[in-house]
Amino acid sequence: xxxxxxxxxxxxxxxxxxxxxxxxxxxxxxxxxxxxxxxxxxxxxxxxxxxxxxxxxxxxxxxxxxxxxxxxxxxxxxxxxxxxxxxxxxxxxxxxxxxxxxxxxxxxxxxxxxxxxxxxxxxxxxxxxxxxxxxxxxxxxxxxxxxxxxxxxxxxxxxxxxxxxxxxxxxxxxxxxxxxxxxxxxxxxxxxxxxxxxxxxxxxxxxxxxxxxxxxxxxxxxxxxxxxxxxxxxxxxxxxxxxxxxxxxxxxxxxxxxxxxxxxxxxxxx
Ligand code: SIN
Numbered sequence: 001x002x003x004x005x006x007x008x009x010x011x012x013x014x015x016x017x018x019x020x021x022x023x024x025x026x027x028x029x030x031x032x033x034x035x036x037x038x039x040x041x042x043x044x045x046x047x048x049x050x051x052x053x054x055x056x057x058x059x060x061x062x063x064x065x066x067x068x069x070x071x072x073x074x075x076x077x078x079x080x081x082x083x084x085x086x087x088x089x090x091x092x093x094x095x096x097x098x099x100x101x102x103x104x105x106x107x108x109x110x111x112x113x114x115x116x117x118x119x120x121x122x123x124x125x126x127x128x129x130x131x132x133x134x135x136x137x138x139x140x141x142x143x144x145x146x147x148x149x150x151x152x153x154x155x156x157x158x159x160x161x162x163x164x165x166x167x168x169x170x171x172x173x174x175x176x177x178x179x180x181x182x183x184x185x186x187x188x189x190x191x192x193x194x195x196x197x198x199x200x201x202x203x204x205x206x207x208x209x210x211x212x213x214x215x216x217x218x219x220x221x222x223x224x225x226x227x228x229x230x231x232x233x234x235x236x237x238x239x240x241x242x243x244x245x246x247x248x249x250x251x252x253x254x255x256x257x258x259x260x261x262x263x264x265x266x267x268x269x270x
Contacts, residue, residue, distance in 0.1 A: 003035040010043060015132040015244065016227030017043035024051040024061055024236060033064055041185055044244050045130045047229055048236040053117055055083050055260060062115050062262035069111040069263040071104065073159035073168035077260060081169055084261040086116065090254035094162065097248040100131065100220055101196035102241045103263060106155040106173045112266030115238050118231045118259035122252035127230050130239060130246045133190035135225040136216075137180055140191075148179045151204070153213075155197040176202055181269040183242050190243040191216065192269060220245055242266065 006021040017039060022032065040046050053061070055078050062068055068082040074096070075085045088095045103111050116128075137145070156174035179201065181192040195217040201209035229237060239246060 003031055006032070006035060008039045008043070011227045011229070014135055014225060014227070015043065015130055016045045016047065016229065018047045018049070022048060024048055024053050025057050027060065028064065040238060040240065044132055045227065045237060045239040049232055050234055051117070051236045052234050053236070055080070058115065058117050058260060058262050059083070062264055065113055065264045067265045069104070069265045070169055071263065072157065072170050072172055073163055073166070075163055075166045082262060084263065086118070086259040086261055088250060089256040095248055095250035097246065098250050099196045100217070100245045100247045101194045102192070102245050104157070104173070105177070105192070105194060105197040105241070106157040106175055108173065108175045109268050110266050111241050111263045113238065113240055113264040115236060115262045116259055117234070117236050118257070119233060120256055120258040121231050121233050122255035122257050125249065125252040126257045127228050128237065128246055128248050129226050129228045130244050131220050131225045133192065133220070133243045133245060134188050136191040136220050136222070137189045139219070139222065139225070145180070151179045152176045152202045153179050153193050154199045154202055156199050157197055177269045181242065184267065188243070191220065194220070194245050242269070
């Protein structure tokens with residue numbers, strides 16, 4: 001596919017872009033993949049509309065970026081733990097990803113990317129928001145950056161009871177990561193704490209840790225760092241967990257929303 005047929009339409013100046021002219025049901029040639037990859041590095045989250053991918057095509061697209069990650073506890077579909085189920089209906093007591101987070105940041109090597117394919121959408125709502133963690137880091141004062149830069153934070157998950165009767169794939173992970181991580185491709189610093197997984201700043205007393213984390217969790221919600229995406233059936237989002245956080249809005253009760261997430265393994269943050 002000639003890359004001249006592909007257009008990239010930014011959603012905001014800060015984060016997110018829609019890719020037009022790509023068919024994800026077909027294998028991507030190297031030139032097209034490289035074009036998409038470069039746009040992804042620039043915009044952090046890419047959106048594709050009208051992509052009726054099969055689960056196998058979804059897995060193939062994910063494998064172009066690296067080995068696939070298996071969620072510690074979430075249910076999956078088609079008997080394949082690489083196909084994480086995203087599903088909320090009137091009987092759900094929680095919605096996957098309804099608090100700001102970077103996927104499974106409690107893993108020793110958290111996932112670098114996620115690719116979500118939404119199949120069923122409510123009549124209204126069910127949008128997802130992403131926030132740019134380079135912008136969040138750059139938006140801190142030099143004094144606050146100097147305080148945070150040498151510090152690390154404990155990330156931990158506790159999935160007990162979250163997925164009903166589904167037996168977890170492995171133990172709930174925990175890991176210590178730098179608060180400011182360096183993106184291995186762009187070399188830029190990104191804020192790497194989130195309200196779903198980060199428990200405390202290791203080097204500080206708990207009261208100071210709580211106060212600073214509360215400030216940072218508010219900071220990542222700054223609308224100037226964000227985009228908001230309205231899904232269509234068969235929309236796809238590809239995001240970089242190393243430099244973004246996201247949050248799924250559950251405003252469509254009692255309707256249902258469902259899809260599949262393929263997640264790509266990452267490396268140890270530094
Ligand atoms: C997730 O956190 O991966 C779920 C996002 C969504 O459902 O929009």
